[in-house]
Amino acid sequence: MSNVAVIGMQWGDEGKGKITDLLTPAFDIVARYQGGHNAGHTIYVDGRKVILHLIPSGVLHSGKLCLMGNGMVINPEAFLQEKKALEEIGIDIQDNILISPNAHLILPYHTEIESLREEQSDLKIGTTCRGIGPAYVDKADRLGIKVGDLLNPELLRTKIEHNVREKNVLLAHYGKEPLEAEPIVRQFSEYAEQLRPYIRDVSFFLDNAFREGRPVLYEGAQGALLDVDHGTYPFVTSSNSTAGGICSGLGIGPDKLDAVLGVCKAYTTRVGEGPFPTEAFDQWGEYLRDHGQEYGSTTGRPRRCGWLDAVQLAYACRLNGVKRIILTKPDVLDGLEEIKVCVDYTYKGETLPSFPMESWVLEKAEPRYRTVKGWGTGVAGQSAWDDLPQGFRDYVKLIEDLLEVKVAIISTGVGRRDTILMEDHLRGLVDLSRLDPAAA
Numbered sequence: 013m014s015n016v017a018v019i020g021m022q023w024g025d026e027g028k029g030k031i032t033d034l035l036t037p038a039f040d041i042v043a044r045y046q047g048g049h050n051a052g053h054t055i056y057v058d059g060r061k062v063i064l065h066l067i068p069s070g071v072l073h074s075g076k077l078c079l080m081g082n083g084m085v086i087n088p089e090a091f092l093q094e095k096k097a098l099e100e101i102g103i104d105i106q107d108n109i110l111i112s113p114n115a116h117l118i119l120p121y122h123t124e125i126e127s128l129r130e131e132q133s134d135l136k137i138g139t140t141c142r143g144i145g146p147a148y149v150d151k152a153d154r155l156g157i158k159v160g161d162l163l164n165p166e167l168l169r170t171k172i173e174h175n176v177r178e179k180n181v182l183l184a185h186y187g188k189e190p191l192e193a194e195p196i197v198r199q200f201s202e203y204a205e206q207l208r209p210y211i212r213d214v215s216f217f218l219d220n221a222f223r224e225g226r227p228v229l230y231e232g233a234q235g236a237l238l239d240v241d242h243g244t245y246p247f248v249t250s251s252n253s254t255a256g257g258i259c260s261g262l263g264i265g266p267d268k269l270d271a272v273l274g275v276c277k278a279y280t281t282r283v284g285e286g287p288f289p290t291e292a293f294d295q296w297g298e299y300l301r302d303h304g305q306e307y308g309s310t311t312g313r314p315r316r317c318g319w320l321d322a323v324q325l326a327y328a329c330r331l332n333g334v335k336r337i338i339l340t341k342p343d344v345l346d347g348l349e350e351i352k353v354c355v356d357y358t359y360k361g362e363t364l365p366s367f368p369m370e371s372w373v374l375e376k377a378e379p380r381y382r383t384v385k386g387w388g389t390g391v392a393g394q395s396a397w398d399d400l401p402q403g404f405r406d407y408v409k410l411i412e413d414l415l416e417v418k419v420a421i422i423s424t425g426v427g428r429r430d431t432i433l434m435e436d437h438l439r440g441l442v443d444l445s446r447l448d449p450a451a452a
């Protein structure tokens with residue numbers, strides 16, 4: 013029995029949703045530990061596109077328990093909308109979702125303040141404007157309102173009134189009318205009744221699950237380079253998306269994490285502002301966006317696109333303890349004559365030893381590329397390693413050598429069937445007999 017994490021290795025949108033969905037049958041529990049409805053996990057089931065923002069992707073499988081840990085920030089409206097959308101496709105979440113009472117709530121003032129700041133301030137991050145950052149600010153400032161507070165009407169009222177008084181000062185700064193506390197108290201009292209059945213001590217629940225030997229899949233949102241501590245600050249999200257966030261975000265010990273599978277797209281994308289050394293400003297950036305359908309699943313924004321970056325990925329491996337990679341969307345590179353991979357960065361004529369910490373160095377770092385021949389076509393839709401073109405197999409080997417990892421899964425398309433499992437690299441971590449990629 014292993015407890016395994018699936019984590020994004022780039023700036024998000026690596027295809028974690030499909031991978032979590034694929035691996036879920038081998039686990040009893042799927043747990044999210046950070047972020048909120050800024051995430052967007054797109055999964056295709058029976059040809060139907062399902063986008064989940066807040067609820068763990070494991071919910072699409074009956075009988076799996078989905079946990080939303082204390083490290084998350086929850087917008088009740090978003091949760092209820094997602095619940096409804098799932099019910100419309102025949103998925104009832106009543107008995108299989110648990111939300112930690114220690115997760116923090118996103119309130120209407122968080123979203124409003126963030127939108128105003130993104131519009132009006134000099135430092136535009138390009139956030140999803142979902143109130144994620146301001147909710148984490150309140151958490152760190154000890155002003156936050158927790159999911160558990162919904163169960164105590166008096167405390168809920170006091171906290172909302174206090175927060176509204178403070179936020180009105182900020183809203184006035186942005187030239188906005190003050191908010192009234194009362195409608196928010198009423199709205200959140202209604203949410204309290206709707207969320208009540210889901211609120212449970214996630215840490216305690218997990219402890220019992222571990223004692224019973226039930227394997228847990230930890231589902232990361234965003235990506236390593238969006239981590240608030242280790243990402244390209246300030247152009248990051250406001251939580252620890254790296255593996256370090258798992259323990260604090262669920263209330264478990266580090267001995268409950270056996271391995272981290274790093275999900276890595278065969279090229280790189282990011283949304284929002286911030287440095288991106290291998291961004292392709294020429295026709296190849298557009299090519300990758302068009303062929304990879306690189307538009308945000310949460311905001312619909314076109315994603316910035318560029319080549320694979322081994323410097324950035326080596327850093328993500330270090331941050332997360334990744335030894336095994338899941339490679340997604342290589343089929344987008346089908347048909348290219350040449351493919352570029354960044355192997356190191358130079359700065360002021362010197363080769364940098366690793367991904368630089370200083371933002372001003374990263375902004376000026378120049379990627380040095382190795383150009384490899386394309387493999388023609390033949391990756392899209394494959395489900396067996398032996399059927400893959402030799403050029404692509406060489407590309408996989410190059411990634412393994414550059415990052416000192418093994419590629420454990422290759423996703424060759426959007427469906428569950430479009431997957432190659434490298435069984436030798438998964439054995440012992442994932443109970444392969446429980447996986448059924450053909451069950452699409």
Ligand code: IMP
Pocket residue numbers: 023024025050051052137138139140141142144145233234238247248249250283284285
């Ligand atoms: P926030 O998480 O809404 O505060 O946004 C901060 C940064 O993280 C912005 O650049 C967003 O575009 C980015 N971001 C947040 N969630 C995701 C995601 O799920 N995929 C990709 N980028 C994301």
